[in-house]
Amino acid sequence: MNFVVNHENELLLNTVRNFMEQEIYPHEEMVDRTGEVPEELGREIEKRSKELGLFACNLPEEVGGGGLDYAAMHLIEREYGKTSHALHAWAARPTEILLACEGDQHDRYLTPCVTGEKRELFALSEPEAGSDVMGMKSNARRDGDDWILNGSKHFISGPCMPDFAIVFAATGEDERPRGPRKRITAFLVDVGTPGFDCRVGNKCVSYRGYNTYQLSFDDVRLGPEQILGEEGRGLELAGKWLGMGRIWVGACCCGKAERILDMATEWAAGRRQFGQPIGRFQATGFRLADGAMGLRAADLLVADAVSRAERGAMEDADAAMVKVFCSEMLNRVADDAVQIHGGMGLMEELPIQRLWRDSRLERIWDGTSEIQRHIITRAILRPLGA
Ligand SMILES: Cc1cc2nc3c(=O)[nH]c(=O)nc-3n(C[C@H](O)[C@H](O)[C@H](O)COP(=O)(O)OP(=O)(O)OC[C@H]3O[C@@H](n4cnc5c(N)ncnc54)[C@H](O)[C@@H]3O)c2cc1C
Structure with a gap:
């Protein structure tokens, strides 16, 4: 489109x-x-x-x-x-969350990321707390004006070893009508700070070469100037930008689906079996037709969300719909493309298998399809008090 x-x-x-x-x-x-x-x-x-x-x-x-x-x-x-x-x-x-930098944080974190002198990581997920963000174990306790950070993060991704990480940790609990709720705070933590270990972690088969890092914090002392935004308001801060991130995942999925569909179409037109191009068999041609329809719908969904965002009217459920619809559309297109290529679809000589592997991650990171559906369901039921 x-x-x-x-x-x-x-x-x-x-x-x-x-x-x-x-x-x-x-x-x-x-x-x-x-x-x-x-x-x-x-x-x-x-x-x-x-x-x-x-x-x-x-x-x-x-x-x-x-x-x-x-x-x-x-x-x-x-x-x-x-x-x-x-x-x-x-x-x-660079992550827009850094726009919350104040005072000296501009020179120390935001500006170097804009110029490329520094690279950041966004560190929310933990080994025991992925979808269940509030289950996080990382915590920081006060020590005078300072904070002492303990815990770990994993699957934190980036192209190269970072200079600092934006780390989310519990800094206490608030009493709420439904029971206590963790106060989550975002900290700016420099690589090289005593007690902070950052190393390359698990290898992912999607986007090979895009590293995941494993972070651990052992009594890491942080000054009050290392809090990003307000103490206890870390998730609200992250939430402000997570929605756009999900829309960009959707846009990426559309781009990839278009490239895969082009490859599958070319193959369907050129590969002959039983004396004719395999695209002439309905079973193959209809896969291309379904892919084209799915892509058109996904593109329109992204465009709608972008226009809502421009008007300041984008809700969490809008971003969730984009994330789940586009990533699932992409996975159908990628799987169909492998099928259309037959055995060659799985051979390293062709890029289809790589794009198929890469596509799989899109349904998982930035919140799984299941979590996106929870967000959409909540938005539907909430007005009815359910
Ligand atoms: C390559 C890669 C890069 C990543 N980069 C980052 C990063 O930079 N920063 C960061 O913070 N995180 C990052 N992540 C983490 C990513 O966001 C999480 O993997 C994702 O949120 C899912 O968490 P999990 O892997 O712990 O799965 P789990 O939460 O253990 O989920 C496992 C399965 O259970 C399902 N499930 C869980 N809870 C529910 C529920 N309530 N209802 C229905 N189903 C449920 C899930 O949908 C999923 O299917 C990255 C992950 C990968 C793989």
Whole structure:
């Protein structure tokens, strides 16, 4: 689908497409095979993305970012979705949560992320608390003006070893009518702080080369100036930006589905069995038709959510619908594409198996499909008091 509404965005789309053709696509196969992005390649992508104005393009101009609006970011994220996070993440879009930085935090964390001098991680998930965020064990207790952080995080992802992590930890409990509820606070924790260990963790078969990190905190002393936002308001802060993150997951899924459908279509037209192209068999052709319909619907859902976000009218359930619909559409398209390719679909010589593996993650990270459906259900039932 064509979402370009003005000349500026048309130029932007051309820039991103050329960037992908020149800096990203040529390295996909090597990165997947070796499971890593060589540092010099990552730095080259970073450098080129800065030259083209793509680095930190999501952040406002006031803080040094590219100041792109949601319509422009939609185009970018949809294009990036066609490739691996391991590569496009080097053209960073730092997390908008950093806009909550105040005072010295600007110079220490936000500005270096905008210029590319520093890289951050967003550390919420824990080994025993994934979907159940409130089950987190990480905690920080007061010690005078300082805080002492203990606990661990896993599956925390990024393209390279970070300089600091935005770490969510319980800093006490609030009494609520339904019982006590953890107060969650976001801390800015520098790699190298005594007691903080950050190392490469589990290897994921989706987006090989995009690292997950394992973080552990053993009596890590943090000053009050390392709290991001307000004490006890960490989840509200994260929630402000998580919705847009889910919409960008949806946009990425649409981009990837389009690329996969193109490959499947080409194969269905070129591969002959029983004397004719396999696309002429309804069983194959209908898979392409269903894929095209699913993609069109998903694209429209993303566009609707983007327009709601632009009007300041986007709700959690809108983002959840995008996340679950687009990621499940992508997985159907990817699975059908493997089927259309037959045995060759699973061979390393073709990129289909990689795109199929990459697609699988989209239903899990940023909140699983099941959790998104809970969010949608809650929004439907709440007005009825159920
Ligand atoms: C490659 C990768 C990168 C990631 N990057 C980050 C990151 O940068 N930062 C970060 O904080 N996290 C990150 N995550 C973590 C990710 O967000 C979690 O994996 C995800 O939220 C699911 O948590 P879990 O893996 O613990 O699964 P679980 O919570 O254990 O869920 C397992 C299954 O149970 C289901 N389930 C759980 N609760 C319910 C329920 N109430 N109702 C119905 N079904 C339920 C789930 O839907 C799922 O199917 C990453 C994960 C991966 C794999």
